[in-house]
Amino acid sequence: MRIVAVTSCPTGIAHTYMAAEALEQAAQAAGHEIKVETQGAAGAEALPPADVAAADAVVFAADVEVRNRERFAGKPLVQASVKRAINDAPSLIAEAEAAARSAPAPQAAATTPVPTTKVEQGGGWGTKLRGWLMTGVSYMIPFVAAGGILIALGFMFGGAEVATKVNGGTFGGVEYPGVTDLSELLAQAGWAGVLFKIGATAFSMLVPILAGFIAFGMADRPGIVPGIVAGLLANEIGAGFLGGLVGGLLAGAIVLAIRRVRVPRGVAGIMPVVVIPLLSTLVVGALMLVVLGQPIAAATEGLTNWLDGLSGANAILLGVLLGLMMAFDMGGPVNKVAYTFGVAAVASGNLEVMAAVMVAGMTPPLGLALATVVRPRLFTSAEREAGEAAWLLGASFITEGAIPFAAADPVRVIPSLMVGSAVAAGMSMAFGNTLRAPHGGIFVVGLIGRPVLYLLALLAGMLVTTACVIVAKSIGRAAPAKVEPAAATG
């Protein structure tokens, strides 16, 4: 069993450390792994978030308030006075064992970055990586929910053209200039426009928050600055959430690397305030802009040209391709190419491509939302909450609703989403559905040609997505699920 503990006392020079020592000895004697954070006068070395995420139980031996206790939310917890830990640590450890055993499932945690699986019982890289990603995802989900629902409300009250009214462009053949001066927003686009703008602003933070808190998960607070900057730059270069994911991991790794360098004492004082933020941000920022930016731009251009060359090809094949692209990175460069291709096709009078693109962008959140209902055990509680919002987001053609799931478990989730979207888009092309609006989802159903068949394509794509996600998530989980009870007793 893995235990994390925090000890603290009023003065922080004696009992804090005695309790830590006693707990460590008792845990080792009982054959457990333990990590103790001593919140004393010698300065608290915070427990690495990955260790917290992997812990089966938490022990607080504290006579004063434990700092940052929200890190442990949802974990089986044993609390005692610091003296009890010194006098009788073995019984506290035994209580922690009992608490871990009677805890529902590791998924029960509310918003904590808890890994859903314990595939790597030894706490290898897989567990750690998953812990980091889940940290980022758990902080991102509220942004997805708040932003996505506000955007959907904007569509509901203002019609789907509200997005075009705010951002400018063409909607259903009507040209809108867009709102350039935000003080004119209410006058030009109404309250629906205000809702949309707030939602879109929250959405613009998705990738920075994801990247920032992945880095936070790895390197604690110093990771936030380089992580968030990496996420903002991922937005700027159009790298999408996958770019942000990579940027966040890079930022965390860079901070950890800088920390390993031994520095003279005079410099040590300014390390956390000046040196680490400055250096890590500079390095990760340069990597994002100089190393990653150019290939992404080139790939985007190459994909666009390639798609243009396919314009005359078999319609169903084109639909399948667009579906695969839409679901690949949900707002990232590949998705953008496919979406832009759809919008451009509308301008040139081909309305079928746009219909296929939209349905492919709706099935990922919808399919995932259904999966969280059908097989809730396969998802963390944070993901299940994201699933509730994903219904509305998917129906509104807000593909980003699927990002929390994809970022937490990209290898299993992304291919599943791609299959479902390919099915939906291929069917839409086969049915000859048309759409003259660039967005709106279910709210523009009146603008869709052959709407009943379109809904059929949507339903089919959603079901395929759900089925693929469930199968993919079940792979590699069946075995550890059986191991789990045995592990809890040991």
Next chain:
Amino acid sequence: MADLITPDLIDLDLDAADRHQATRSLAERLQAAGRVTDLDGFLADVRAREAQMPTGIEGGIGIPHARSAHVTQPTLGFGRSATGVDFGAEDGPAHLIFLIAAPEGGGAEHMTILASLARRLVHASFREALRQAPDPQTVVDLVNKEVLGQ
């Protein structure tokens, strides 16, 4: 940095009726060694800590301690009482009394030494060795060896 403990900070035949007397007796040794500048000020800080929660722990140990502006360097005073002094532990009086004095705002290095001292106190072997120590120099050597690794 000077030693955490020296022979003149040790009283192997501590004679005190209660914990205040025991603490004062050890604190006087700290003052004589120039490690505590204001005896009453320091004792007030120790009492304030003791009032929050008695510092006695099971196994006959009392650990009066404070971070105080009247302390010049991290210091350990050690007293051994044959009759025992009540420090509020549930299983009886304390026979080993450690007076830990930490300077207010002491650097992390100071605190790390005191932290490792506190960690050693939990070990039964360390306590037993202190109980058996024939003279103050043995105690000093023990602390240096166990806490500072010297």
